[in-house]
Amino acid sequence: MAQALARGVLRLTQPVYAAAFAAVAGKKEGEGPMGQCFDRVEPDSHFGQESWEQAESRMQQETIYRAMEKAGAQPEQIDLILAGDLINQCTSSTYSLRPFAIPFLGLFGACSTMAEGIVTGSLLLEAGAGNRAVAATSSHFSTAERQFRYPLSYGGQRPPTAQWTCTASGAVVLDKETTDAPRIQGVCIGKITDLGVCDANNMGAAMAPAAADTLTRWFRGTGTPPEAYDAIVTGDLGEIGGKLLLDLMMKQGYEIHSRYHDCGVLMFDGDRQDTHAGGSGCGCGGSLLCGHFLPKMQSGGIRRMLFLATGALMSPMLVQQGESIPGIAHLVEFVCGEE
Amino acid sequence: MAQALARGVLRLTQPVYAAAFAAVAGKKEGEGPMGQCFDRVEPDSHFGQESWEQAESRMQQETIYRAMEKAGAQPEQIDLILAGDLINQCTSSTYSLRPFAIPFLGLFGACSTMAEGIVTGSLLLEAGAGNRAVAATSSHFSTAERQFRYPLSYGGQRPPTAQWTCTASGAVVLDKETTDAPRIQGVCIGKITDLGVCDANNMGAAMAPAAADTLTRWFRGTGTPPEAYDAIVTGDLGEIGGKLLLDLMMKQGYEIHSRYHDCGVLMFDGDRQDTHAGGSGCGCGGSLLCGHFLPKMQSGGIRRMLFLATGALMSPMLVQQGESIPGIAHLVEFVCGEE
Numbered sequence: 001m002a003q004a005l006a007r008g009v010l011r012l013t014q015p016v017y018a019a020a021f022a023a024v025a026g027k028k029e030g031e032g033p034m035g036q037c038f039d040r041v042e043p044d045s046h047f048g049q050e051s052w053e054q055a056e057s058r059m060q061q062e063t064i065y066r067a068m069e070k071a072g073a074q075p076e077q078i079d080l081i082l083a084g085d086l087i088n089q090c091t092s093s094t095y096s097l098r099p100f101a102i103p104f105l106g107l108f109g110a111c112s113t114m115a116e117g118i119v120t121g122s123l124l125l126e127a128g129a130g131n132r133a134v135a136a137t138s139s140h141f142s143t144a145e146r147q148f149r150y151p152l153s154y155g156g157q158r159p160p161t162a163q164w165t166c167t168a169s170g171a172v173v174l175d176k177e178t179t180d181a182p183r184i185q186g187v188c189i190g191k192i193t194d195l196g197v198c199d200a201n202n203m204g205a206a207m208a209p210a211a212a213d214t215l216t217r218w219f220r221g222t223g224t225p226p227e228a229y230d231a232i233v234t235g236d237l238g239e240i241g242g243k244l245l246l247d248l249m250m251k252q253g254y255e256i257h258s259r260y261h262d263c264g265v266l267m268f269d270g271d272r273q274d275t276h277a278g279g280s281g282c283g284c285g286g287s288l289l290c291g292h293f294l295p296k297m298q299s300g301g302i303r304r305m306l307f308l309a310t311g312a313l314m315s316p317m318l319v320q321q322g323e324s325i326p327g328i329a330h331l332v333e334f335v336c337g338e339e
Numbered sequence: 340m341a342q343a344l345a346r347g348v349l350r351l352t353q354p355v356y357a358a359a360f361a362a363v364a365g366k367k368e369g370e371g372p373m374g375q376c377f378d379r380v381e382p383d384s385h386f387g388q389e390s391w392e393q394a395e396s397r398m399q400q401e402t403i404y405r406a407m408e409k410a411g412a413q414p415e416q417i418d419l420i421l422a423g424d425l426i427n428q429c430t431s432s433t434y435s436l437r438p439f440a441i442p443f444l445g446l447f448g449a450c451s452t453m454a455e456g457i458v459t460g461s462l463l464l465e466a467g468a469g470n471r472a473v474a475a476t477s478s479h480f481s482t483a484e485r486q487f488r489y490p491l492s493y494g495g496q497r498p499p500t501a502q503w504t505c506t507a508s509g510a511v512v513l514d515k516e517t518t519d520a521p522r523i524q525g526v527c528i529g530k531i532t533d534l535g536v537c538d539a540n541n542m543g544a545a546m547a548p549a550a551a552d553t554l555t556r557w558f559r560g561t562g563t564p565p566e567a568y569d570a571i572v573t574g575d576l577g578e579i580g581g582k583l584l585l586d587l588m589m590k591q592g593y594e595i596h597s598r599y600h601d602c603g604v605l606m607f608d609g610d611r612q613d614t615h616a617g618g619s620g621c622g623c624g625g626s627l628l629c630g631h632f633l634p635k636m637q638s639g640g641i642r643r644m645l646f647l648a649t650g651a652l653m654s655p656m657l658v659q660q661g662e663s664i665p666g667i668a669h670l671v672e673f674v675c676g677e678e
Contacts, residue, residue: 001340002467007418008442010468051660079346080528087654088427090447094531094652094665103347103528104667105459106447106652108429120444120459127466128341129349129528189419189442189468192433313433313445315426321390326433328443 002126008189009221015183016122018334019132019175020071023291024063025283026141026167032268037291038168039066045142045167053091056140060085060096060169064136067171067290071132075100078173079130082117084108085138085282086165087147092138102134110311111207111236112190113137114170114286115330118307119187121174122332131176138169139281148200148316161202163238163280166267170286172294181336182297182305188218188331192313196324200314203325204241204264204277207310210327211237212248214308218331219254226256230302233293234329235285235309236264238278263288285309297336305334341465347528348560354522355461357673358471358514359410362630363402364622365480365506371607371618376630377507378405384481384506391481392430399424399435399477399508406473406510406629414439417512418469421456423447424477424621425504426486431477441473449650450546450575451529452476453509453625454669457646458526460513461671470515477508478620487539487655500541502577502619505606509625511633520675521636521644527557527670531652535663539653542664543580543603543616546649549666550576551587553647557670558593565595569641572632573668574624574648575603577617602627624648636675644673 002010023038030041040062047055047062060083068078081100083093084107097104105124109116117135125133142152144165150156174184193210211234219225226232237245242262249256266288267279289307296302314325341349362377369380379401386394386401399422407417420439422432423446436443444463448455456474464472481491483504489495513523532549550573558564565571576584581601588595605627606618628646635641653664 004418004467004469007415007469013467053657053660054662076346079343084445084447086428088656089425089449089652089654091652091654091657094667095657095662097531098533098665101530104531105455105528106423106667108423108445108447110428116444120463123466123468124459124462127462128343128352129462130343130346189444191440192436192443194437313428313430315428315430317427318392318430318434321392323393323434326437328433328445 002123006221009217011186012126012184014126015185016125017175017179017181017183018172018294019179019181020067020173021290021294022063022066022070023170023287024059025287029166029168029267032273034266034288034292052140052142056092056138056143057096060092060136060138063169063171064134067173071173073132075102078102078132078134080124080133082107082121083136084113086110087143109328110313111280111282112309112311112328112330113282114289115307115309115332118172118332119189119330122184122187125174125176133174134171136171137282137286139165139283140167141165144281158276159201160276161240162276163203163264163278164275165281166279166284168283168287170290172290182294182334184332185335186333188214190214190328190330192326192328194324194326198324200319203280203312204238205244206312206325207327208237208241208244208248211245211308211310211329214329214331216252226254229259229304229306231261231305232256232259233307234262236280237262237310238264240277297334303336307332341462345560348556350525351465351523353465354524355464356514356518356520356522357511357633358518358520359406359512360629360633361402361405361409362509362626363398364626368505368507368606371612373605373627373631391479395431395477395479395482396435399431399475402508402510403473403475406512410512412471414441417441417471417473419463419472421446421460422475423452425449426482449652450619450621451648451650451667451669452621453628454646454648454671457511457671458528458669461523461526464513464515472513473510475510476621476625478504478622479506480504483620497615498540499615500579501615502542502603502617503614504620505618505623507622507626509629511629521633521673523671524674525672527553529553529667529669531665531667533663533665537663539658542619542651543577544583545651545664546666547576547580547583547587550584550647550649550668553668553670555591565593568598568643568645570600570644571595571598572646573601575619576601576649577603579616636673642675646671
């Protein structure tokens with residue numbers, strides 16, 4: 001059973017473990033500063049498939065296989081899978097999962113999906129829905145660009161606030177059985193937050209208020225200060241959104257700067273790789289959580305971590321209709337070792 | 340805690356109640372055989388908004404308000420909301436929910452969303468995530484047609500297998516507190532099932548195998564025969580998918596014909612309303628569950644019911660790329676009165 005400390009701020013009384021995790025990424029991500037952390041870097045952006053959509057599905061599928069393999073689990077030993085992505089009707093996930101025949105709950109949280117999947121999956125295991133669940137997500141530069149912005153061949157100029165959708169995928173096997181793996185000790189379910197940002201090329205600004213809301217609710221609800229954590233990690237706020245988050249948190253009385261990391265900032269060397277405000281996409285936070293941060297917890301480099309993935313819950317059509325972009329952020333508290 | 344009887348087949352040990360429910364529908368639905376069951380029928384297909392997308396959001400928002408009002412709950416008394424819809428990036432839900440400031444988990448299950456929300460919401464309440472949750476969904480003929488098939492003004496000919504996306508919305512307030520309302524006693528989480536149907540104008544055929552899989556797993560896992568239920572209700576298989584389900588269930592040794600209803604078949608008078616194989620869309624099953632079946636349970640007309648909502652997890656792009664259409668079906672067992 002989880003204990004509700006405040007609305008959506010939940011402490012797990014029976015911890016759930018991130019028993020295994022895997023990350024697969026594309027060529028550009030592999031050439032970035034984090035390139036060494038992925039289980040595999042695929043040089044072919046089509047992943048051997050005929051379309052980009054099929055490529056993203058294949059990448060996510062491979063990531064899930066790798067995570068299950070590390071957990072020593074066959075698909076029939078997984079009780080539940082939770083997945084989602086950015087592509088219309090979440091087909092990167094639903095087509096990826098066809099061969100597995102695992103009970104499936106489809107999620108849509110835009111780039112917050114990695115955290116949404118871990119939050120929901122952990123709570124469902126707490127509820128008795130099974131012993132092992134997989135949370136997975138992915139994004140692909142070429143599927144996302146043509147869907148959300150311009151056809152790639154149009155060669156549109158990207159403004160400095162724009163982020164670069166990562167070709168990457170992450171998958172975590174959640175397990176109730178005690179191991180020495182990082183454990184999920186608490187979660188915070190995000191609220192939709194919309195401060196009126198209308199610029200689909202400035203996602204960081206649209207998402208930062210949601211991240212600040214979730215993080216503040218977590219600190220207040222649990223009574224834990226930022227200093228309790230070795231790392232506070234966001235998914236893909238990028239350079240601009242990340243700075244906004246630090247400011248917004250200062251206004252709430254929380255200094256998180258010294259322990260703050262954003263996967264979008266970490267993913268690329270912006271000057272060399274021409275990625276402007278940083279990486280983005282469900283796979284950005286998902287792949288660095290699974291490829292970098294969880295392994296770092298396991299090797300003792302981080303003991304307590306907050307992972308927040310933020311999502312811009314917009315569609316191109318609604319933005320074209322003049323609507324602003326609602327954001328959301330879900331949070332997972334990971335702890336490794338003795339309390 | 341839930342008890343897992345088989346993978347994804349779960350018995351709730353602390354029942355969750357469908358404490359309140361509401362349904363709002365459009366003009367054509369209001370003129371159909373079920374027209375009297377909705378809380379409100381809106382004659383303006385724009386719901387007073389400027390775009391169809393905004394109209395769908397407004398309809399879903401109103402439905403949620405009505406359900407909360409019937410439950411005597413303010414938004415701040417709801418611990419969690421789960422919602423999703425058919426429109427790209429689920430914006431009908433995310434834009435609808437902006438004013439509520441309730442912790443939110445976005446779902447994508449296509450037309451299975453009403454059941455997916457109740458399944459997930461009930462289990463999360465079991466997990467201790469709060470006392471009250473809302474599950475909601477919607478669909479709109481005009482948003483869906485132009486996104487999934489043709490621009491409305493193109494006036495394309497509809498084949499006899501085509502279904503008519505309902506302009507309708509349903510919302511349920513789930514509550515752990517004991518009332519005389521219908522209670523959720525068990526759930527079955529669907530698996531992705533793809534038998535190779537590629538025709539986006541024959542959704543019923545794409546979804547029927549998923550419904551048969553879920554229903555068979557439920558009967559086997561719980562050891563309950565079809566005769567234990569007064570009603571076995573699917574969301575929107577329509578005329579063709581419904582018949583396929585009856586056949587597929589017979590092959591598994593289950594005769595469900597005498598207690599079977601499909602919301603897609605019930606929604607319209609096909610001959611008079613020119614709706615071909617029946618209604619479809621998240622709002623079809625959602626609105627008839629909330630407007631017809633749950634009220635009928637409350638008035639004593641149905642004591643035990645299985646509600647299965649089926650989803651076709653496809654996107655137009657993947658169908659254009661020649662992919663087949665994966666289906667899914669989630670199941671909820673409702674019981675009213677003493678066991």
